[in-house]
Structures are given as structure tokens and as C-alpha cells.
């Protein structure tokens with residue numbers, strides 16, 4: 001056994017240098033750090049390799065030494081979609097957890113049920129070499145008996161249920177939490193309900209609890225707020241022009257009505273091979289109309305929207321992940337975090353706008369980030385059907401300072417070209 005662990009450790013130092021010092025990135029604000037001697041816990045690295053990971057991404061290389069430093073340090077980190085933020089903070093939790101202690105020590109908040117389940121799977125996979133380690137899901141519908149204390153060392157969940165577990169139901173003793181993770185931190189802060197709940201949870205945690213905030217986007221006001229609530233944080237921030245991934249090609253198609261948008265979509269399908277696609281609509285109504293139309297055309301379509309029961313939503317994602325359906329039509333409920341490697345195309349059937357009708361730049365980035373995961377190539381196509389939506393698209397281009405090219409979906413040669 002010792003030999004096996006030794007081999008893993010040797011390999012780790014060469015190929016997954018989680019103890020490497022950080023490079024001198026100008027946008028990285030480091031505090032003095034000392035790497036914990038046991039940062040290379042063999043179980044940790046066994047977990048990394050079991051996932052098939054050989055090399056760390058930039059965010060992993062930069063964030064891990066900070067997160068594993070002794071004493072634990074706080075971190076607010078931004079990195080593009082699909083660059084492995086989840087694995088980074090999961091490793092941080094696993095490095096701190098003491099499986100022999102049968103009570104919650106790490107708490108991770110996700111904005112949605114689906115994302116909590118997905119992140120939970122990553123924790124389970126990466127943590128499978130810790131025999132005693134258990135994970136609890138604090139999500140709607142997971143009912144425990146009142147008055148009991150849970151023994152699972154890591155808890156992942158949505159803010160409302162986690163808050164109930166920490167306060168009203170007292171399943172968790174928040175004073176024993178060592179690591180607190182906010183995934184998709186900006187939406188947690190920007191959404192009123194989530195913000196209140198997350199802050200109330202944070203206030204119950206011990207002063208020295210490590211706080212880790214991760215997202216692909218941090219709008220300015222949210223960034224400021226995060227810096228206010230996280231004591232003395234390390235910061236990894238992207239410059240605006242770094243936020244979009246060049247591996248995701250972005251186009252728009254000019255149409256004049258909903259039916260024309262549908263036709264353009266059919267033309268796209270007729271011209272290129274699409275492994276799996278995610279199509280985003282503004283409303284549930286449009287999403288169900290579109291799903292029905294695509295089914296009539298013979299596509300295997302899944303529909304996911306906010307009014308569905310959470311268990312139903314999780315089942316839809318699971319089927320899509322397994323490739324049982326090739327197209328997922330959805331609303332913003334699926335814009336963030338969902339990681340399905342085979343998604344080669346994202347379609348914005350409706351462009352993302354906020355409640356005032358202004359461009360929702362952050363959601364745009366998260367939506368298109370469902371493709372082009374971890375260095376893969378991806379295609380994002382935006383349907384524009386009015387002057388208003390053209391204006392939205394222009395403002396999105398300006399915001400990211402990134403040109404979105406026009407695509408003529410009546411021209412099959414042109415479509416074929418962009419797919420190569």
C-alpha cells in the first residue's frame with residue numbers, strides 16, 4: 001500500500017504540481033503563504049488521477065497553493081467557464097477534512113439543485129479513496145429526522161436548505177465548519193434571497209473558517225461586495241478581455257420572427273453534425289413550444305424549466321448527460337455550471353436579458369460556456385429577431401470587446417465552414 005501511495009506521490013509532483021509555487025500573474029494578489037506539508041495527501045492525488053486528470057488548469061495551478069496554505073487563507077477566484085474550478089475547490093475541501101471526525105467540516109453552497117448534485121458527484125469521485133468520508137446533500141426534498149445531528153463530513157446544498165440545517169433544524173453545528181465554499185458566488189451574492197441566506201450562514205461560522213468564492217463572472221458591484229464580506233482575501237481576477245474563451249466561436253443569425261429563428265435552427269441542424277446542443281429560451285412558454293416543434297422534426301429533445309419538480313429536473317439532466325437526448329431546450333435555470341462534455345453547440349434562441357430588458361452579460365457568458373469545456377472547441381449561435389435584440393447583441397459584443405460574426409443559415413457552405 002505504502003509503495004502504491006509513494007508512486008502516486010512521485011507522479012503527482014511531476015504531472016499535477018499542486019504544491020508548485022504560483023507564477024507571477026499581475027492580476028493575482030497573493031499574501032504570504034506556506035504550503036501545508038500534507039498537501040500531497042496520497043488519497044487526494046489518487047482521487048485526482050482516478051478522475052483522469054493529468055495536468056492542472058491555470059486556475060487549479062494558481063488557486064491550489066493558496067487554498068492549501070497554512071494557515072488556511074480566504075480566496076475570491078474568477079476563471080472562465082469549464083476550466084476546472086469545481087475540482088479546485090473540491091480538492092481544497094478534501095485537503096482539510098478529517099474523515100475520522102464524524103461531523104460536518106466543509107460546507108459548499110450551489111445556486112441550484114442540479115448543480116449541487118453535480119458537484120456532489122465530483123466530491124464523491126475525488127474523495128473515494130477516503131474510506132470513511134461521507135457527503136450529505138442539503139437540498140429540497142432531502143428530509144431528515146428532526147433533532148438528529150448529521151455525521152457526514154462534507155455538506156453540499158442550496159442556501160435555503162443549508163440555512164435550515166444550520167439554524168432551525170440544527171443538523172449541522174456551524175461552529176465546526178472549517179471550509180465554506182460559495183460556488184457561482186456572484187449569483188449567490190446578486191440574488192437577494194440567496195444573498196441573505198448565504199450571509200446568515202456565514203455569520204454562524206467560526207472566524208477562522210476558510211472562505212472560498214468561485215465564479216466565471218463577477219460583475220463590479222458584486223466583486224466589491226465579495227471583498228467586503230470575505231476577510232483578507234487572496235484574489236484571482238480575470239481582465240475583461242480574458243473572460244471569453246477563444247475556443248468558443250460566436251455567431252449571430254439575423255431573422256425576423258420566431259418561426260424564422262426556428263427555420264434557421266433547422267438549417268443549422270441540416271448542415272452540421274451536432275453531438276449535443278443546449279438551446280436557451282427566455283421563457284418557459286417559448287421553451288416548451290420549441291421543444292415540441294423540434295420533436296415534430298424528429299429530434300430527440302429534452303425540456304428543462306424552472307417550474308418542474310427538482311427530482312424531475314435532475315432526471316432530465318441525467319438522461320441528457322447519458323446522451324439519451326441530443327438536444328436540451330431550457331431557460332436560464334441551466335445557464336450555469338452544468339457540465340456535459342459532449343455539448344458542441346449552444347444556441348441562444350432568445351438573447352439573455354435582465355428584468356429591465358438590458359443585456360445580461362454574465363448569463364451570456366455562462367450560457368455559451370456550456371460548450372467548449374476544458375479546452376474543447378465549441379460553437380455558440382445567437383438568434384437575433386428585431387432591432388431591439390440586435391441592440392442587445394451589440395452591447396454584449398461591446399461589453400466583452402469581442403466580435404460576434406454574422407452567419408447566414410441559408411448558406412450551407414458557410415455553415416459547414418464554421419463547423420470546421
Ligand SMILES: Nc1ncnc2c1ncn2[C@@H]1O[C@H](COP(=O)(O)OP(=O)(O)OP(=O)(O)O)[C@@H](O)[C@H]1O
Pocket residue numbers: 052053054055056057060079080081082083084085086087215216336337338339341369373374
Ligand atoms: N485537471 C483537469 N484535467 C482534465 N480535465 C479536468 C481537469 N479539471 C477539471 N476537468 C474537467 O473539466 C470539466 C469542466 O470542469 P468544471 O465543471 O469544474 O469547470 P468550471 O470551471 O467549474 O465551469 P463553470 O464555470 O461552467 O461552472 C469537467 O468535466 C472536469 O471533469
